[in-house]
Amino acid sequence: QVQLVESGGRLVQAGGSLRLSCVVSGRTISSDGMGWFRQVPGKEREFVAGISWSGTLTYYADSVKGRFTISRDNTKNTVFLEMNSLKPEDTATYYCAVGEDAFGSRQERGYNYWGQGTQVTVSS
Numbered sequence: 001q002v003q004l005v006e007s008g009g010r011l012v013q014a015g016g017s018l019r020l021s022c023v024v025s026g027r028t029i030s031s032d033g034m035g036w037f038r039q040v041p042g043k044e045r046e047f048v049a050g051i052s053w054s055g056t057l058t059y060y061a062d063s064v065k066g067r068f069t070i071s072r073d074n075t076k077n078t079v080f081l082e083m084n085s086l087k088p089e090d091t092a093t094y095y096c097a098v099g100e101d102a103f104g105s106r107q108e109r110g111y112n113y114w115g116q117g118t119q120v121t122v123s124s
Helices: none
Strands: 003-007 011-013 018-025 033-039 046-051 058-060 068-073 078-083 092-099 118-123
Touching: 003 092, 018 033, 018 092, 018 118, 033 068, 033 078, 046 068, 046 078, 058 068, 078 092
Parallel strands: 011 118
Antiparallel strands: 003 018, 018 078, 033 046, 033 092, 046 058, 068 078, 092 118
């Protein structure tokens, strides 16, 4: 059974930083693309960042480009999201996802497994 467990979300002031982690068990992710998405109640889940199997390709939503960095450690079956210069509009539940497409995707349908999410709240 594949499980993804996110951690690192908390309340932070605007301008602050957070590092989210997502540990995957039940599957070796070394050939998988991975991504981070976020969702606010009442809105659709939106793409945040994606990373290829090797980590050499990363891509971001325009809203977070230059502020967020996605990375991975295949030896630890873990993906990270470093978030800097946080804004109140970054407040959301953040989800990580694993996809069999080696390069990941900006689309939800590109992912096969999802975590339960971690809450990030940015106060103004």
